[in-house]
Every structure is written in C-alpha cells, then in structure tokens.
Amino acid sequence: MRRIDVIGIGLGVFAxxxxxxxxxxxxxxxxxxxxIWSQVLLIGGLIGWLLTYLFRAGTKQMTYxxxxxxxxxxxxxxxLEELTPEELAKMQTEIEQKKSH
Structure with missing residues (x-):
C-alpha cells in the first residue's frame, strides 16, 4: 500500500x-x-478491521x-523446465525409491 493510500484512508475514516x-x-x-455514538461506531469498525487483520495474519493470507x-x-x-530429460528421469527414479522405503 502506498503512502498516499494510507493518507486517503485516514482522511476517509476521519470524514x-x-x-x-x-x-x-x-x-x-x-x-x-x-x-459518544460516533466514537462507538468508529471504535467498533477499528476492532472489526483488527480482527480481520489478525485472522489473515494467522492463516497466512497476507499479500507478502x-x-x-x-x-x-x-x-x-x-x-524443473531447465532439467534435461535424463536428469528428470533420474530424479523421478530417486523419488520412487524414497517412496518405496
């Protein structure tokens, strides 16, 4: 998120x-x-946003x-695309051997 986006969101919340x-x-x-009630609405919105943020962070659904x-x-x-057919066949053989053990 760009700095101007954060400023815009802040001004939007204030408005x-x-x-x-x-x-x-x-x-x-x-x-x-x-x-009092306008503050309750804003704090409720902040807590709601915080909960969604914590959920996304906890489930690792963040952009990064x-x-x-x-x-x-x-x-x-x-x-994988750079492997030669021989290297790919060798790798598949190794994987199959590890699966059988």
Whole structure:
C-alpha cells in the first residue's frame, strides 16, 4: 500500500466519523450523545478491521506470504523446465525409491 493510500484512508475514516456525528445529530441526538455514538461506531469498525487483520495474519493470507509462495513456485518451475530429460528421469527414479522405503 502506498503512502498516499494510507493518507486517503485516514482522511476517509476521519470524514466518516464527522459524517456519523452529523447524521446522529440530525436523527435527534444531542451533541454529547452523537459524539459518544460516533466514537462507538468508529471504535467498533477499528476492532472489526483488527480482527480481520489478525485472522489473515494467522492463516497466512497476507499479500507478502502470497507473493513469496508465488515466487518460490516460479523458481521451482523454472528449475524443473531447465532439467534435461535424463536428469528428470533420474530424479523421478530417486523419488520412487524414497517412496518405496
């Protein structure tokens, strides 16, 4: 994520809090109650985002992990393509021998 994206998200969250405050005031709450409930909504959203982040980190579904996995698979695929038919046959024989033991 780029720096400008983080700034934009931060400004968006700030604006959403202000908008929630205004909507709650228009809905009939006094300024103190509207302020409290807009904070409750923002904190609830933050906790929800944090839980999804922890879930993705725990299950290793993060962007970095996916990029690393894709890179490792590409390197292995390239090495496999570079093997001569004789080397490939030798490797398959070794794998079959290890499976039988």
């Amino acid at each position: 959403a809090g202000g908008l929630a405050y205004l909507v709650l005031q228009v809905a009939g709450l006094d300024s103190l109650q509207a302020g 992990n996916q990029q690393l996995k894709d890179y490792e698979e590409a390197v292995l695929q390239k090495r």
